[in-house]
Amino acid sequence: MKPARFEYRRVATVDEAIEHLSEVGDEAKVLAGGQSLVPLLGFRLARPRMLVDITRVEGLRYMRRDGEALRIGALTVHRAVETMRSSLADGHRILAEAARWVGHYPIRTRGTFGGSIAHADPASEWCMLAVALDAVVTAQGPGGKRDIPAGELFQGFFTTVLAPDELIIEVRFPRVWEHAAIEEFARRKGDFALVAATVALDLEDGRCRDARIVLGGVDEVPLRLLEAERALTGAVCSTPLFEEIGDLASAAISPVSDIHADAEHRRELAAVVVRRALGRAVGGGPDGDSRPVEGSSR
Numbered sequence: 001m002k003p004a005r006f007e008y009r010r011v012a013t014v015d016e017a018i019e020h021l022s023e024v025g026d027e028a029k030v031l032a033g034g035q036s037l038v039p040l041l042g043f044r045l046a047r048p049r050m051l052v053d054i055t056r057v058e059g060l061r062y063m064r065r066d067g068e069a070l071r072i073g074a075l076t077v078h079r080a081v082e083t084m085r086s087s088l089a090d091g092h093r094i095l096a097e098a099a100r101w102v103g104h105y106p107i108r109t110r111g112t113f114g115g116s117i118a119h120a121d122p123a124s125e126w127c128m129l130a131v132a133l134d135a136v137v138t139a140q141g142p143g144g145k146r147d148i149p150a151g152e153l154f155q156g157f158f159t160t161v162l163a164p165d166e167l168i169i170e171v172r173f174p175r176v177w178e179h180a181a182i183e184e185f186a187r188r189k190g191d192f193a194l195v196a197a198t199v200a201l202d203l204e205d206g207r208c209r210d211a212r213i214v215l216g217g218v219d220e221v222p223l224r225l226l227e228a229e230r231a232l233t234g235a236v237c238s239t240p241l242f243e244e245i246g247d248l249a250s251a252a253i254s255p256v257s258d259i260h261a262d263a264e265h266r267r268e269l270a271a272v273v274v275r276r277a278l279g280r281a282v283g284g285g286p287d288g289d290s291r292p293v294e295g296s297s298r
């Protein structure tokens with residue numbers, strides 16, 4: 001199908017983009033990498049009156065260290081994250097690792113970090129990581145900039161707290177997580193995950209001091225598993241513990257059944273991906289078996 005008619009504005013600055021977005025309100029759509037929006041236009045699932053093309057806006061395509069923090073400009077493409085140099089990735093390696101799970105190579109060369117976050121697909125790797133790693137999203141609108149914790153950004157399927165005239169300009173990962181891992185299950189390489197898990201741990205002498213466990217693809221938003229995190233915190237990492245945490249994850253979710261998988265299958269997958277991610281986070285084997293971890297993570 002062809003898209004419905006729309007007005008097209010290519011802008012050179014963030015201010016210009018915000019001007020158009022303010023003028024047209026929720027009948028306008030931002031065009032970044034186009035990897036989600038263009039198919040929606042083609043199927044006429046989105047019929048905006050105006051497309052505001054931000055692809056030529058200068059200064060939104062960067063990755064920078066700021067102390068422990070890693071700042072990623074909204075127009076940074078997935079492939080740039082995947083190939084970031086090691087001095088940037090130090091302590092944030094999970095981002096480069098996760099990028100490999102995002103779609104196919106051509107999608108990763110065009111799709112943008114800010115576009116993924118704004119699109120708010122609950123199975124998106126960046127949305128899941130943003131919640132797991134306490135990322136802060138900076139949005140800019142007519143009233144200036146504001147910081148939104150990722151945990152408060154996502155409101156439901158493809159829905160965020162962003163106003164129609166706000167643009168995501170940066171996502172900041174505030175701290176280093178030395179022990180973090182992502183695990184997914186998708187039927188075909190490049191598909192969105194049926195179920196994905198991100199875990200991040202602070203460890204001291206093999207004991208977990210702090211934990212984040214987030215599942216993607218099982219709910220309307222990336223789902224933080226607070227009960228499982230509590231069960232892990234203070235405990236000594238071991239394979240039986242990780243199995244227990246996997247079971248807690250499975251019990252904590254109420255996924256839907258659809259043509260891709262039924263709810264029971266998704267629950268089983270949740271237990272597996274959480275267990276494996278925990279095992280990998282502590283440097284264990286591919287099936288989630290833990291090995292003793294020495295020293296502190298920070």
Ligand SMILES: Cc1cc2nc3c(=O)[nH]c(=O)nc-3n(C[C@H](O)[C@H](O)[C@H](O)COP(=O)(O)OP(=O)(O)OC[C@H]3O[C@@H](n4cnc5c(N)ncnc54)[C@H](O)[C@@H]3O)c2cc1C
Binds near residue numbers: 101124168190
């Ligand atoms: C076959 C296929 C497989 C895919 N697999 C995966 C996958 O496994 N994992 C995954 O995470 N993604 C996957 N994607 C989606 C891909 O990662 C997209 O790049 C991403 O979701 C959207 O980024 P974009 O830059 O292309 O945004 P666009 O498609 O241009 O825009 C998406 C939405 O975000 C809004 N938007 C874009 N940028 C901003 C901004 N800076 N501020 C405010 N709003 C903005 C747009 O208005 C639009 O509503 C897949 C896509 C395809 C086609």
